[in-house]
Amino acid sequence: MNGFERVGQSLPRPDALDKAMGKTPYVDDIQLPNTAVAAILGSPASHAIIRNIRTGPALSHPGVLAVLTAGDIPGKNAIPMIREDWTFLAEKKAIYPGEPIAIVVAESSNAALAAREKIELELEELPAILDPEQSLEPGAPQINPLGNLLSEHKILSGNLDQGFEESDVIIEGVYETGYQEHAYLEPQGFLAVPDTEGRITVLGSMQCPFYVSNAVKAILGIPEHKIQVIQTPTGGAFGGKEDFPSLFGGLAALAAVKTGRPAKLVLDRRDDIIMSSKRHPARCYYKTGATKDGVLKACEVTLYLDPGAYATLTPAVLWRSTVHCCGPYRIPNVKVTALAGATNKVPCGAFRGFGTPKVIFAMERQMDKLAESLNMDPLLIRGKNALKKGDQTITGQDLPFSVGLSQTIEKAREMSRWEEKRNAGFPQKGSLKRGIGCATFFYGVGLGAGGRKHDRADAYLQIKPDGTVLFAVGTVDMGQGMQTVLSQIVAEGLGGISLDAVQMLPVDTTRVSDSGPTVASRGTYTSGNAILDACGKLMDIMKNVAADMLQCTPSDVLLKNGRFFEKAKEKKIPFGEVAEECHSRHIPLDTHGFFDSPPTSWDPATGQGKAYVTYSYATQIAEVDVDIETGEVKVLDIWAAHDVGKAINPQMTAAQIEGGVLQGLGYALMEFIETDDRGLIQNPSFSTYIIPTSKDVPPIHPAIVESAYPEGPYGAKGFGETPLMGVAACIANAVSDATGSDITTLPLLPERIKYLPQNTSSLK
């Protein structure tokens, strides 16, 4: 029994049919007359002094309206993000391949792209730094305008030396992970439209309309009331549209203002892969100690993220890596040193998981190696150390509620028939060696202490006289189903009206105040709570009027299934009738609701504090066959048990698990950006950067655990990133189980897989 009427129901997505039928207009589908097309000239070199930019030859190309460089920026050549090192257009130096140097604005895409080739760049190439550790060595050339150390974080808890002394086994390992390309179906795109009275509207594919508004303000140097940012239906993002839209939206706005025309900037796939952010590669040094009973005593981590040339979101990503790098376990003695040293490569930013997949891979390999050296079941050792309600995290945060980790372990264990399979062992079949592996992990919901400045949300709610409802929020649907989930929350919050009666408006910075970015699995939680605040206000008003209509006191009025009634009485008045009555009485039914995230804390010197308002937890298990002759890994099944607090829409929760797992499978097995010795990407296309297709999808078995988060809407906490996060870890553990080799590098390209039969055993 769900206990709710609209929440917890697997209701169909209102946007699904139009999207499946190809009717949904994405930004590139919007055709306005007189639209100019912009194309970016990115640096061909990874590190160079720009001696001269000759735009003349491009300007004289037929159809070209303008060729713009840094000097054409009326506002500030600085993109607002965490650190002020990032420019819209390179001025004196280019510091990564693809860094925008100029934009061509022309009558057509063909003209813009052809003219782009005619811009003559005089560059003096400099040596490129390609490794974050080298970047931070003393004496290393400083490639970033504010210095190479883009970010650092630390945790110091307990007494590390003592912890290792108390350990019976100590495992060390160095783990390396690579890039992941977002591969959203719809590339980055913007359409900037100048309007009367000095206004500009910027439409586009984005996660953070308020960030884009700040970027447009910066580049144009105009006040905020002249800017309107509207998110168009977004064909995937996964974090890739959190930072770079500030750059692309800003450049589109510049093009529009300089030509006086609507200006469209839509990247082709090659430009998109070369020029926009990726998941950070990482190198993580781990040393973990446990007692012979498998109780963790100490963990020391030094982790380097490869952030590329500019900081963009790296300080936030690095911080999340720091908080999560020791896994969802009780560990009394911890030292974490996390660093990001600038390299002459594309800036890395947000990608589903936001710094955690790499450290989950590392820590979960450590846990398996501890288990192996203790001859302990891998799930058992995790269960022993798993955080429970009442425990403290490594940052000293208490967990008074909503810790569903153990339930996820049990669920995954049961679904996968873990013991049965491990006890039976896996006989080799031909060249196929089978293995099974697990991972347990967690994820702080929301922006946490690191991002609290952005962590608030506003919602607008309008009930029409016929009882149907419009609402607007500041967080976007990028395909993850935000629209559906929030609509369900509205329907529930208004007493169980039909989902058909609820319509979400496009996300538009003139409809609600700053609601932060749509990241960190915060959308449902923050916008959902803002919506419930608004619903509460309107429900109070409607209950008073309903009480008048029912001739009872407001406190006796109940609302269920969209009808008002007095408890224990027959007479029911439909929601729409009460709405109509309010309209007749001149009682307006529109309002704003607001949500401000609860306090968090962080002491940068010790890495102690209440890092996140709450966490979601998961356990994933993978069963694989490894072809020991070719190194190919075939995933046979993945069982994914996720604690989501409350599944607002169970079918969508399961779908998000399936999609995320598949994305994690790509990260684990096949997705690999090749860069040459100057840092240039060699495979910027899907024929050479391999992502999973329908033929790669294994059976995925989602399971939902609901350990309610009391401050979430109906107990929900964000979880949308978690399905991806542990997949590489459990597949790596399964491959190690199958092959006997230590897996320390992602992706698990076939050529990297070693078979060490002496380390395997058919009996465990």
Add this chain to the structure above:
Amino acid sequence: MNGFERVGQSLPRPDALDKAMGKTPYVDDIQLPNTAVAAILGSPASHAIIRNIRTGPALSHPGVLAVLTAGDIPGKNAIPMIREDWTFLAEKKAIYPGEPIAIVVAESSNAALAAREKIELELEELPAILDPEQSLEPGAPQINPLGNLLSEHKILSGNLDQGFEESDVIIEGVYETGYQEHAYLEPQGFLAVPDTEGRITVLGSMQCPFYVSNAVKAILGIPEHKIQVIQTPTGGAFGGKEDFPSLFGGLAALAAVKTGRPAKLVLDRRDDIIMSSKRHPARCYYKTGATKDGVLKACEVTLYLDPGAYATLTPAVLWRSTVHCCGPYRIPNVKVTALAGATNKVPCGAFRGFGTPKVIFAMERQMDKLAESLNMDPLLIRGKNALKKGDQTITGQDLPFSVGLSQTIEKAREMSRWEEKRNAGFPQKGSLKRGIGCATFFYGVGLGAGGRKHDRADAYLQIKPDGTVLFAVGTVDMGQGMQTVLSQIVAEGLGGISLDAVQMLPVDTTRVSDSGPTVASRGTYTSGNAILDACGKLMDIMKNVAADMLQCTPSDVLLKNGRFFEKAKEKKIPFGEVAEECHSRHIPLDTHGFFDSPPTSWDPATGQGKAYVTYSYATQIAEVDVDIETGEVKVLDIWAAHDVGKAINPQMTAAQIEGGVLQGLGYALMEFIETDDRGLIQNPSFSTYIIPTSKDVPPIHPAIVESAYPEGPYGAKGFGETPLMGVAACIANAVSDATGSDITTLPLLPERIKYLPQNTSSLK
């Protein structure tokens, strides 16, 4: 000394430059790809049974997408307005010339117009009723589906017979006035755009977005949350875009839904003049009695409006005529009978003045004739009877405040040098005979008791982190300057910030709840008050934060010229800094404000009650030269003194007076719709329907009187219609003064002017 910082300032209109430069996009300027064009086939007959409509020949015309008739309406073929007699498309009968019977939707305007001619109508013509009195005679054929009596109102106050007995002079007269065409620069136009998820956006030139939303709901039969209505920049309206947009917007929406494409319906001038509403012609029977001292004792009025075939706004217009027909005077004994009988002509609706210009003409002629028979100065007799604070109107309404009538009489008298000129007399110069005449009149502000159901307003206000401001309301700028005035009220309400820091958003039914129509001079008053409600809420919040920043108590915080300070202290914090601080503290600065009009009342049996929340007053004086050979009237000067409560923008108030007076001059002298013996309009073009040009503009002398209305924003009450309303009356009185003839008919076409020298006197 104004006492205010932004209100009461003649600040430039933010929209003016773009409009003057031709940059403002009107609805017909909006080009979306794939837009279909719709054209209406109007009935060629004034009254006919529709036997058959053969659409086939039109459908086969190249480029035609659809030919739609009543049977194609998915919702209801009934336009929501006051009475439910009005249809979108005629079904069994056509009852006025130009009544829409079908719409052709095609790839282009040419195709639509050509195909329109191919629709074959089989009509059986019926006799047409062309006079409202005949329409109401017993036995008259009923032409309207709900009967010919479209509306009636009455006032019964005191004892009429006794009143006449107490009168020393009794004047009777029959006054006839004709149509006036709105002649807005931009014709009626709509663009309906279907969207995903069953939504539709309807953009267009309109005064009442919420009326249009209701019409779209009716014709399509869809719920309100699927409808978005956006008012595009509107090139004039004057009341002509209050009712018919419901028809045209509904038809555009039908065309869009039936073709699945954006559909544009923009009327050419000929269609616009033939098919859309006009000022009601009228015939008014007056009998007015006064003592020999000029004190009014009794007034009996029977007035007929010619409403055309459907009621549309007639019940409201007729009601306003009723309330105002005896002028701004104290009269103890009154009987008014007001009737509207359906005729087979285009429905008449709102036109600046809304039923008052005709009765002002009549009553002011009566007043002049009373003055003449008593040998009394026309201004003097008006002054004697003029309503003052503390008086009661003929509906028994007390006037406790804001009665600036006497000041307007004084101002006009003084400006025009009235006595001096009348005492000097006017010698004839050649064929030119000079005269001077006056009119005093009043206007109930807002919708009054008759329209209270619509009389509320909602406003949205958002203060951005940089201190600039966005706001949205539900009433429109149709050229009258609503945007400017409301922006000034925002600027004032937020403590004197710069007008440049304020931006109004397009009027959009998804941004605010029902705010009624933009009519009845209610926009400034209702939306202004709603804005001030919102400002108050945000000011409280900001003052609290400012107090924290200034380290004082909130009650000591003052705000002036956009800066917060503690009284008597030096330190001032700019508005933008406090806004930024609120943003940092996660305190949202957006909210809605609301205004509900104060109670009014009306007893339909007696016509007694508080008819309007307040009234604005005016006195206008015209000096004319009449060519007694040709009958041409040349207006030499018009002095117009208007009590507006508070002039939010004095330059715009003066401009509105000038524009309105010119429109009144057209009504008085030259604007004349010719209909034939079947009721068909013969002169649907500006070459034959003559409106004033720049060559007709006399010197116009505006004067502003400010008798503050305590419940209006900064004391303002609406006044925008009044400049037109009395012009015909004072010109007619001046012409009568010059020629000695009794003027009883408008317009004063040259051929109608008689010269009766025996009735004139050079000495008065």
